[in-house]
Amino acid sequence: MSIKGKAYIAGIYEHPTRLAKDLSLAQIHAEVAKGALEDAGLGKDDVDGYFCAGDAPGLGPMSMVEYMGLRPRHVDSTDTGGSSYVLHVGHAAEAIAAGKCKVALITLAGRPRAEGMATGTVPRSRGGTPTPDEPFEFPYGPTVVNMYAMCAMRHMYEFGTTSEQLAWIKVAASHHAQHNPHALLKDVVTVEDVVNSPMISDPLHRLDCCVITDGGGAIVVVAPDIAARLKRPKVRLLGASEFIKTQMGGKVDLTYSGARFTGPAAFAEAGVKPSDIKYASIYDSFTITVLMQLEDLGFCEKGKGGKFVSDGNLIAGQGKLPFNTDGGGLCSNHPGNRGGLTKVLEAVRQLRGEAHPKVQVKNCDLALAHGTGGSLGLRHGSATVILERE
Amino acid sequence: MVETRERKLPAPSISPETKAYWDAAAKGKLLVRKCTSCGEVHHYPRTICPFCFSDRTEWIEASGKGTIYSYSVMRRAPVPYVMAYVTLAEGPRMVTNIVDCNFDKLEVEQAVKLVFKPTDGGPPLPMFTPA
Numbered sequence: 001m002s003i004k005g006k007a008y009i010a011g012i013y014e015h016p017t018r019l020a021k022d023l024s025l026a027q028i029h030a031e032v033a034k035g036a037l038e039d040a041g042l043g044k045d046d047v048d049g050y051f052c053a054g055d056a057p058g059l060g061p062m063s064m065v066e067y068m069g070l071r072p073r074h075v076d077s078t079d080t081g082g083s084s085y086v087l088h089v090g091h092a093a094e095a096i097a098a099g100k101c102k103v104a105l106i107t108l109a110g111r112p113r114a115e116g117m118a119t120g121t122v123p124r125s126r127g128g129t130p131t132p133d134e135p136f137e138f139p140y141g142p143t144v145v146n147m148y149a150m151c152a153m154r155h156m157y158e159f160g161t162t163s164e165q166l167a168w169i170k171v172a173a174s175h176h177a178q179h180n181p182h183a184l185l186k187d188v189v190t191v192e193d194v195v196n197s198p199m200i201s202d203p204l205h206r207l208d209c210c211v212i213t214d215g216g217g218a219i220v221v222v223a224p225d226i227a228a229r230l231k232r233p234k235v236r237l238l239g240a241s242e243f244i245k246t247q248m249g250g251k252v253d254l255t256y257s258g259a260r261f262t263g264p265a266a267f268a269e270a271g272v273k274p275s276d277i278k279y280a281s282i283y284d285s286f287t288i289t290v291l292m293q294l295e296d297l298g299f300c301e302k303g304k305g306g307k308f309v310s311d312g313n314l315i316a317g318q319g320k321l322p323f324n325t326d327g328g329g330l331c332s333n334h335p336g337n338r339g340g341l342t343k344v345l346e347a348v349r350q351l352r353g354e355a356h357p358k359v360q361v362k363n364c365d366l367a368l369a370h371g372t373g374g375s376l377g378l379r380h381g382s383a384t385v386i387l388e389r390e
Numbered sequence: 391m392v393e394t395r396e397r398k399l400p401a402p403s404i405s406p407e408t409k410a411y412w413d414a415a416a417k418g419k420l421l422v423r424k425c426t427s428c429g430e431v432h433h434y435p436r437t438i439c440p441f442c443f444s445d446r447t448e449w450i451e452a453s454g455k456g457t458i459y460s461y462s463v464m465r466r467a468p469v470p471y472v473m474a475y476v477t478l479a480e481g482p483r484m485v486t487n488i489v490d491c492n493f494d495k496l497e498v499e500q501a502v503k504l505v506f507k508p509t510d511g512g513p514p515l516p517m518f519t520p521a
Contacts (some may be wrong), residue, residue, distance in 0.1 A: 119467045125400075135402035135412075136434035137485045138517055141464065146473040149462035156459070157498040201473070202463045249432035249440035250482025252475055254460055380487075
């Protein structure tokens with residue numbers, strides 16, 4: 001069975017906040033849920049499927065189901081870090097195709113900025129019973145940034161990728177963010193700005209890193225018969241795939257991500273190829289994340305990502321592959337340190353023709369959204385969805 | 391840069407499955423786990439082989455020789471340090487630190503050798519320094 005054409009994204013909403021000092025975590029989840037349902041033209045009582053991940057307060061979906069007064073007959077709280085919500089879109093389509101629900105609500109919220117969290121630079125232990133890997137990693141000081149940095153270091157060694165090439169990814173994101181009134185960073189930056197920003201963990205500079213913000217977002221995935229009676233432009237799911245990339249028992253290979261597997265699988269299910277894609281939302285926790293995923297998804301050859309992203313090739317209106325036209329995690333937001341959901345949102349905006357006019361891709365009828373969650377250098381979850389405007 | 395300040399290293403948590411690894415570390419030895427069914431050596435250590443799922447695995451002592459697979463100088467830390475993956479002569483790549491060296495002179499694929507660094511109330515951690 002395939003999920004191709006079995007589900008539609010009918011509603012989306014992104015919280016405008018980037019600093020949520022005066023909002024509770026549950027409240028942000030509910031506000032984005034309300035926003036996405038209103039966008040779809042649906043009500044709370046239409047929801048019969050609920051999806052959330054580890055950012056939701058409480059045990060799995062239970063507290064949020066109660067808080068929002070939902071009565072779902074299908075729930076899923078699979079947590080693969082920031083990629084969870086891309087994966088949830090696929091899972092929602094599977095549940096809808098199997099008749100387990102008809103209106104699936106996916107929510108994300110987080111307030112790391114309000115909480116003063118040192119997101120990328122402090123090693124984190126989860127507490128409780130240690131994971132089996134923890135004693136062999138945590139004492140050495142792995143952080144978000146230094147584990148991604150090791151991927152960049154190896155990529156540079158193997159393929160000759162340069163800091164200037166990586167910088168082009170931030171430059172492209174900044175060109176898009178200038179048109180997003182909600183973006184945390186709205187200033188256009190240059191390659192020089194990026195490579196001259198302070199080194200955080202070699203070879204990643206401060207401007208190679210995404211922003212740290214509060215916020216959230218929600219997606220409503222519906223069955224075809226529901227989509228048919230709604231008034232919004234119809235965005236149909238064509239393909240979805242997920243994968244967990246690990247250290248493989250010590251056969252560590254930092255040169256590729258799980259997108260190497262999710263890309264081909266999602267393209268095969270959708271029956272399209274990378275060159276058909278008009279717009280791509282690519283997870284952008286760091287510049288290197290984007291570069292590796294572009295290669296792994298098949299937008300360019302492995303090792304040629306540096307050349308592919310250079311000279312504005314990712315900038316809407318001038319490059320071959322417009323990406324993250326909302327400014328993405330690198331400039332706009334990274335709610336709860338989890339950027340997968342907002343990747344889907346901008347892909348839907350592009351397909352609806354509702355992106356900012358300055359970055360709207362002409363005749364955008366086919367888009368891809370991809371997420372990477374966890375740590376690119378340790379273990380991560382990858383998820384890809386391919387969406388079509390009907 | 392040469393970092394002379396000592397980092398305070400947290401003690402690793404020890405489980406029954408990996409106690410022998412840490413007991414050996416206290417004696418200055420690095421153990422890795424080898425599967426006698428498929429012959430593969432893996433890391434971090436498990437009783438059931440992650441390659442063939444056999445439960446016939448045993449400890450072997452690593453030579454302590456390796457090369458840097460990748461590294462990153464973590465500069466934004468109270469005491470800067472070097473995160474690394476080292477490829478052991480026995481095959482597996484392990485998460486570790488590179489210590490006692492000029493951080494700016496390190497290179498990918500550089501040869502390194504085993505050293506141990508004390509932790510805060512626990513067994514010492516296997517780390518590496520240029521050979």
